[in-house]
Amino acid sequence: MxxxxxxxxxxxxxxxxxxxxxxxxxxxxxxxxxxxxxxxxxxxxxxxxxxxxxxxxxxNPDIHLPFYDEKPRDEYYFNKHYFGSNYNTDPRLPPVRMHHNGDLEFPYDNPLRKARSGKEV
Structure with a gap:
């Protein structure tokens, strides 16, 4: 052929x-x-x-782009690191977390035992 x-x-x-x-x-x-x-x-x-x-x-977790991020990246990375799929072997918990707008949150603070201020001493 x-x-x-x-x-x-x-x-x-x-x-x-x-x-x-x-x-x-x-x-x-x-x-x-x-x-x-x-x-x-x-x-x-x-x-x-x-x-x-x-x-x-x-x-970059420090930059918040409203058109791209549904929730701030620092919260996303915080949740992924501490509550992610990996088993946390570190017994320590972060005492405070800062949100993208500067607000501080104490997620593991025991409400029954608050720290005393200087006026109460």
């Missing part, structure tokens, strides 16, 4: 060459290949740097 393939096409179509249709930019880039190489290396580096910057902004 493969021996009959040249018979199916016309010799003009089989052996014709495509006209060189390269533009000015491609011709210049081939002629100045060192500059083309530097353009692609620097462009790749800038792309990697921009990608890393965007990744860091979206993963």
């Amino acid at each position: 493969f021996s009959r393939l040249p018979i199916l096409g016309s010799p003009v179509r089989l052996f014709s060459t495509v006209k060189n249709q390269r533009g000015f930019i491609v011709t210049w880039m081939k002629k100045n290949f060192a500059v083309t190489y530097l353009i692609f290396v620097v462009g790749g580096g800038l792309t990697a740097l921009a990608t890393y910057t965007i990744t860091c902004v979206f993963k």
